């Protein structure tokens with residue numbers, strides 16, 4: 001009786017450890033840059049499932065960049081993530097999406113339905129490929145962009161899959177001192 005109880009505790013402890021590790025494997029990273037026009041950016045609000053701050057890697061220019069990251073690892077089901085920021089001037093900012101893996105993970109992240117309130121992004125739903133040889137309009141990357149239409153999109157018919165160590169970029173137009181809300185759906189890719 002004693003042994004089985006101990007075993008049970010050990011098993012559940014191991015299970016929760018494994019769960020924690022699993023949960024921390026892949027997160028979504030969103031970098032917003034106002035470097036081009038030296039816009040000063042500020043975090044207004046982040047949901048508890050995310051963290052957000054001025055981008056430390058930009059060092060002396062960190063006032064011109066914001067990094068938002070999901071905290072608890074992406075699920076294989078779509079989940080919505082939201083954050084709010086502001087710029088000190090009317091401008092066009094760059095937004096970059098990527099995945100961050102911890103440990104040995106090599107999971108791509110899927111993103112869909114990116115929308116912006118109090119600002120503007122074009123083709124945030126990853127649907128528009130017209131007159132662009134089947135490639136996504138507005139989005140750019142140093143690598144080719146994996147556009148999927150496998151029937152599992154969160155909205156519309158298409159979503160993107162972002163491989164580890166790659167990122168995709170677009171532009172967001174914003175107005176000075178307006179709280180801009182960005183929301184997107186993300187999941188850990190299962191393919």
Ligand SMILES: [Ca+2]
Nearest residue numbers: 125155156158
């Ligand atoms: Ca879509």
